Amino acid sequence: MSRRSDITLGTCSAEPVGVFSRGMLRIPFLEAMAGRKLCRVNARSVRRVSAIAGWGLKPSSRKARMFAERHGLPYISVEDAFLRSYGTGDRFPPLSIVVDEEGIYYDSTRPSALENLLNGVENPLEGIEADVRRAKKLILEHRLSKYNHAPDMRPGLLRESDAKRVLVIDQTAGDMSVTLGGADERTFTVMLEAARRENPRAVIYVKTHPEVASGRKSGYLSDVGEDEKTAVLREEVNPSGLVAAMDRVYTVSSTMGFEALLAGKPVTCFGVPWYAGWGATDDRLSCPRRKRSRSVDELFAAAYFRYTRYLDPVACRRGSIFDVIEWLVRQRSMSAARQGRLICQGFRKWKAANIRPMLSLDPDSVFFVRDTGKAHALCPGEDDALAVWGRELPAGLEKLAAATGARVLCMEDGFIRSVGLGSDLVRPMSLVLDERGIYFDPSRPSDLEHMLNTAVFSPEEIAEAEKVRTCIVRNGITKYNTDPLRRPSWEAGKRTVVFVPGQVEDDASILFGCGKVRTNLTLLEAVRRSRPDAFLVYKPHPDVISGNRRGTLEQKTASSLVDRVETELSIVSCLDACDEVHTMTSLSGFEALLRNRRVVTYGQPFYAGWGLTEDRFGDGPAFSRRQRRLTLNELVAGALCRYPFYWDHDLSGYTTCRAVLYRIMARREALEASGGLEKLRSGYLRRQARKLSILFRASIDGGSFS
Numbered sequence: 125m126s127r128r129s130d131i132t133l134g135t136c137s138a139e140p141v142g143v144f145s146r147g148m149l150r151i152p153f154l155e156a157m158a159g160r161k162l163c164r165v166n167a168r169s170v171r172r173v174s175a176i177a178g179w180g181l182k183p184s185s186r187k188a189r190m191f192a193e194r195h196g197l198p199y200i201s202v203e204d205a206f207l208r209s210y211g212t213g214d215r216f217p218p219l220s221i222v223v224d225e226e227g228i229y230y231d232s233t234r235p236s237a238l239e240n241l242l243n244g245v246e247n248p249l250e251g252i253e254a255d256v257r258r259a260k261k262l263i264l265e266h267r268l269s270k271y272n273h274a275p276d277m278r279p280g281l282l283r284e285s286d287a288k289r290v291l292v293i294d295q296t297a298g299d300m301s302v303t304l305g306g307a308d309e310r311t312f313t314v315m316l317e318a319a320r321r322e323n324p325r326a327v328i329y330v331k332t333h334p335e336v337a338s339g340r341k342s343g344y345l346s347d348v349g350e351d352e353k354t355a356v357l358r359e360e361v362n363p364s365g366l367v368a369a370m371d372r373v374y375t376v377s378s379t380m381g382f383e384a385l386l387a388g389k390p391v392t393c394f395g396v397p398w399y400a401g402w403g404a405t406d407d408r409l410s411c412p413r414r415k416r417s418r419s420v421d422e423l424f425a426a427a428y429f430r431y432t433r434y435l436d437p438v439a440c441r442r443g444s445i446f447d448v449i450e451w452l453v454r455q456r457s458m459s460a461a462r463q464g465r466l467i468c469q470g471f472r473k474w475k476a477a478n479i480r481p482m483l484s485l486d487p488d489s490v491f492f493v494r495d496t497g498k499a500h501a502l503c504p505g506e507d508d509a510l511a512v513w514g515r516e517l518p519a520g521l522e523k524l525a526a527a528t529g530a531r532v533l534c535m536e537d538g539f540i541r542s543v544g545l546g547s548d549l550v551r552p553m554s555l556v557l558d559e560r561g562i563y564f565d566p567s568r569p570s571d572l573e574h575m576l577n578t579a580v581f582s583p584e585e586i587a588e589a590e591k592v593r594t595c596i597v598r599n600g601i602t603k604y605n606t607d608p609l610r611r612p613s614w615e616a617g618k619r620t621v622v623f624v625p626g627q628v629e630d631d632a633s634i635l636f637g638c639g640k641v642r643t644n645l646t647l648l649e650a651v652r653r654s655r656p657d658a659f660l661v662y663k664p665h666p667d668v669i670s671g672n673r674r675g676t677l678e679q680k681t682a683s684s685l686v687d688r689v690e691t692e693l694s695i696v697s698c699l700d701a702c703d704e705v706h707t708m709t710s711l712s713g714f715e716a717l718l719r720n721r722r723v724v725t726y727g728q729p730f731y732a733g734w735g736l737t738e739d740r741f742g743d744g745p746a747f748s749r750r751q752r753r754l755t756l757n758e759l760v761a762g763a764l765c766r767y768p769f770y771w772d773h774d775l776s777g778y779t780t781c782r783a784v785l786y787r788i789m790a791r792r793e794a795l796e797a798s799g800g801l802e803k804l805r806s807g808y809l810r811r812q813a814r815k816l817s818i819l820f821r822a823s824i825d826g827g828s829f830s
Contacts, residue, residue, distance in 0.1 A: 140163040142172075147179075148178075149162060157221050173197070174198075175192070175199070176188050177223075179201075180203040181300060196652045198226075200225045202221055202222070203228055203268070205433070206427060209452075210273055210776075211485065215776055217774070220435065222444075223431050224236050232305050232397075232398075241431065242402060242412065242426050252425060255429070255446075258446075260540065262422070263364075263449065266452070267362050269364055272381050275360065277361050277366060278363065281357070288370075288372075289326060290323045290371060291370040291374065293373065293374065294333055294344055294345040295377070296333045297343060298341075306395055311376055311395065316328070319392075326353075326372070327353055329356075332345065334360050352798065365382055367380065372392070373391045375392070375393055375395075376393070378533050385423070391406065392407075395409060418736040423724045433727060434448050440787070462483075466508070467496070468492045468510070468512075474549050479551070480549035482552075482555055482771040483511075484768075506529030508534070509557075510531070511535050514533050515534055515564075515636075531559055535557055536563070538552065540554055540768075540781060540784055543604070544605075544608065545604050545606060553770060553787065562632075566636065566637045567636070567637070575766060576734065576763075587767055592765060593756070593770065597719055601789065602695050602696050607693065608802075609697055610693060612698070616687075620794065621704075622659065622705070624661065624663075625698075626644045626662060626665045627707075627709070627710050629751070637708075638741065641740075642659075649684060652686075661687065661690055662689050702722065703721065704724065705721055707725060713729055713731060714729070714731040732750075734754035
């Protein structure tokens with residue numbers, strides 16, 4: 125145990141750790157991973173901090189290191205860990221870090237906390253053997269690495285006639301793990317010559333660094349030429365898949381060397397990376413401080429379990445390696461499912477700016493065009509998709525799709541969307557992409573309807589659906605989450621309380637999903653006829669109250685039909701206080717089902733016709749297609765867990781429904797505490813100012829239209 129362990133980031137000391145770098149403080153959830161409060165520091169605030177933290181030993185941390193030394197404070201190195209993120213740091217924040225008060229793992233010139241752990245008498249595997257086996261299996265099975273955006277090897281990348289393959293790993297010039305690993309530029313030349321000499325029958329594959337291939341940086345072996353026995357791999361390729369195809373690996377100090385050890389490959393090190401010097405590698409340099417022999421599993425346990433700190437991306441708190449593995453597997457899965465380009469037609473600039481990051485982990489595969497002619501100019505193919513917002517297809521789009529083989533997708537917000545209205549340009553946290561139709565249009569099938577008609581939900585999905593439903597009900601979450609949660613002031617006595625949510629009357633779900641009852645007025649008239657003695661509560665739609673959409677019902681007219689027109693309380697407050705809900709097609713009917721309320725529908729919403737609602741529009745065409753009877757958790761599993769996809773704007777990745785629920789809870793709580801929730805939901809001029817701000821940002825970074 126270090127004598128300074130009381131000031132490490134993982135302790136509960138009340139004194140914060142000082143940070144100079146604004147970039148560090150912008151890393152999402154860094155404090156959660158580190159386990160310690162971080163703050164900006166200067167000469168005046170030095171007495172309030174217990175240590176100084178900087179990003180490793182990079183030149184950018186020099187000021188922090190000098191400040192710590194001058195003031196007699198410990199310096200703590202923070203760095204990316206070994207399962208970092210889906211893509212590189214310019215777009216994707218880290219999901220794991222290391223915190224080291226002794227040194228840093230890539231600096232072989234002095235001890236680090238990792239080296240001390242491996243030199244210690246305790247076995248790093250003890251007590252976690254099963255977890256280590258499981259994590260190792262998952263990493264190899266899913267081909268995970270530090271960065272995970274590179275594609276799998278394409279056919280023909282490697283020569284089929286090879287008798288033996290040897291991988292020589294290049295690195296970027298100036299990589300600190302090279303200089304601090306006892307190597308230099310000449311080391312790479314010596315390594316390549318040794319690989320050729322020691323493997324005379326093998327083809328030598330020189331793998332350049334991705335940033336070298338992109339032209340952003342230079343490498344040490346950039347000028348190597350190809351011949352009969354040498355091939356240079358400049359394109360991005362999944363490191364684990366590449367290593368698996370090799371017989372032997374040579375490296376100076378790259379993390380790929382350890383990934384090769386995990387895959388069971390012999391590894392020769394010409395520098396001193398953290399995993400060298402323990403007897404698991406063929407070392408051409410020695411490190412006398414490293415006195416113990418360690419197996420690959422012990423190295424893995426020490427570095428990936430004991431030394432690394434992980435984020436739980438769902439709950440946004442300190443997590444485990446399995447939380448990060450699950451996240452990375454989800455990103456890889458979503459990326460594989462989104463092959464080809466997505467060509468979006470007819471989107472306004474503000475909407476494009478809000479949703480562009482959500483549509484692909486590869487921003488170069490998403491295009492926004494104004495019309496079908498521009499879409500045609502991009503020469504879509506059968507791997508591509510043409511997307512529109514809503515259900516209406518622009519003229520010529522279906523013909524273009526038929527001629528090219530491209531799919532047509534209808535896009536909409538998901539059912540758990542945001543804190544704030546979409547009509548106020550608040551960016552969504554969920555979307556749906558539907559190839560058959562769209563969920564709110566019952567005149568034709570949709571992917572959601574097909575799923576609910578045919579899918580077999582696993583026990584794990586049903587269990588997750590129950591957790592999602594419980595979280596929604598317990599925390600009062602709805603689609604927009606703009607209204608405060610309060611108990612109603614009205615008293616219904618012993619009368620049955622019937623809640624009638626107002627709707628936007630030109631909404632497509634009403635235009636295509638309703639019969640005679642298709643306005644707020646006709647709905648209230650029908651409900652009063654059906655429930656003459658009930659206590660009726662009517663709440664206008666938030667978009668109507670805000671003035672953004674059509675559907676206003678005169679107060680005098682509404683008051684003659686209902687007992688209460690509610691404009692202050694949230695939808696959730698009304699749902700909690702009612703006995704039943706009557707609606708045309710409102711999502712509030714689905715939210716009422718989640719709370720085990722009786723629901724009567726007068727249209728054909730996506731949640732009707734499955735045996736969970738009382739449906740008054742009995743001859744609606746959708747009901748003839750919906751032949752299956754569902755449990756409530758099956759409906760939730762399909763509508764909330766499978767059908768939409770969810771996006772984490774902070775972590776720049778695809779997430780889960782439950783993660784978005786947690787994020788909405790945190791956002792709403794913060795806005796309530798600051799008074800921002802009231803500002804979000806009221807005031808025409810305030811909303812217009814917010815719109816102008818978002819549109820201005822969209823004009824800067826929303827991407828160009830073709």
